[in-house]
Amino acid sequence: MRGMTDAFEEHRRLLFGTAYRMLGSVADAEDIVQDAWLTWHQADQDAVEHPKAYLVRTVTNLSINRLTSAKARREAYVGPWLPEPVLTSPDVAEEAELADTVSLAMLVVLETLTPTERAVFMLREVFGYSYAEIAEVVxxxxxxxxxxxxxxxxxxxxxxxxxxxxxxxxxxxxEKFRLACAGGDLGEVLSLLAPDVTSWSDGGGVVTAARRPLYGPDHVARWFLGVLAKPESRGVEMRHADINGEPGLLFVLGGVNVGALTLESAGGRISAIRLVINPHKLRGIQPQAGRSVPHRVGGLDQSRGEPA
Structure with missing residues (x-):
């Protein structure tokens, strides 16, 4: 039993990272890892030649099934759907290729693939599996x-x-965006936004958020400053954090992280903003989440396994 547990724990970060990239959800990824543990516990250990490959295959297929069943729920989602953010350590951002695979922007793109395409892309482009190995997995x-x-x-x-x-x-x-918003400086916020800037805010119908993407500097700037000026936003601080492998901002109220924002920029101006404020999606940015959400977003420093 101890050998089974040790083998599973050795690869837990990789398994979480695989499931998270597939699902874009901290809670769902943790559920998948738990389901994989139950499958591993029931497996004939003597028949498993390569535990890592067996576990990655298990997590991938469980994730494909979860994505298929989640499609209807996401189609009925209130407002823009964004992945659940996770806090990452600064060194992830230095590994640009790896950080890109967990950025909110990339996870949104992956969401447009079919579940099997997403698995194939992830196993090939992120973990470097051969086509033959991927064929066995899926x-x-x-x-x-x-x-x-x-x-x-x-x-x-x-x-x-x-x-x-x-x-x-x-x-x-x-930092410039944080200071401009904190000071309520409309002109400064406008100067930081690209002419074609787009902003998405995910409140899930639970908290106030724009139900559609916002386009253009004026709409984006006035919406952000308007939200921050509301009485319920009084006391909110914006703090720097590394979110999904990128520099971003946390919205903190009473010591609780109530929002996560990531930016895309080009030519010194912000071209895209993604803000997650749905409280049901913020588990991965709370300090106590560190035990279940590894700072390196599971598996970024893991080498791939051999086929089972």
């Missing part, structure tokens, strides 16, 4: 996997952010 032919990988890669490349800003510059822009 139960498809190698030819079908190659086709899905090509289709998913083209889809992602067409929709992923086209501009990148180095981490230091992104932190500086986030």
């Amino acid at each position: 139960g498809k032919s190698e030819v079908a996997v190659r086709q899905q990988a090509h289709r998913a890669r083209e889809h992602v490349q067409a929709r992923r952010p086209r501009f990148t800003t180095d981490t230091a510059e992104q932190r500086a822009i986030a």
Whole structure:
């Protein structure tokens, strides 16, 4: 029994990271990891040659099933749907390629893939599995996997952010935005926003949020400053944090993190803002979440396994 537990715990971060990239949900990812433990506990250990590969395959297929059943719920979601944010350590942001795989922008793009395409893309592009290994994981032919990988890669490349800003510059822009919002300075906020800026806010119908994306500097700036000026926002602080591998801002009220904001920027101006304020989605940014949500977003520093 101890050997089974040790083998599972050795790969827990990788399993959480796999499920989180698939589902964009901290709670669902933790449920998947728990389900994988039950499956692992019931497995014939002597028949499992490579535990890591077996566990990744289990988590991937459980995640595909969860995504399929969640589709209807997400279609009925109130307002824009954004992934659940997680706090990450600063060193993740220095590994640009790895950080990109858990950024809110990338997770939103992955959401547009079919569940199997998402699994194929993740296993191939993030963890470097061969087409033959992926075919074994998802139960498809190698030819079908190659086709899905090509289709998913083209889809992602067409929709992923086209501009990148180095981490230091992104932190500086986030600080300017924080100060401008804290000071209620409309002119300064406007100066930081690109002409084609878009803002998404996810309140899930639970708290006040824009029910549709906001386009253009004037709409975006006035909405943010209007929300921060409301009586219920009195006492809210904006603090720097690394969120999903990127410099971002936390909204803190009474010592509780009540919102997470990430930015995309180009040419020194903010081109996209994603704000999650649905309280049911903030588990991964609370300080006490550290035990169940590893700071490195599970598996970013793990090498891939061999086929079971």
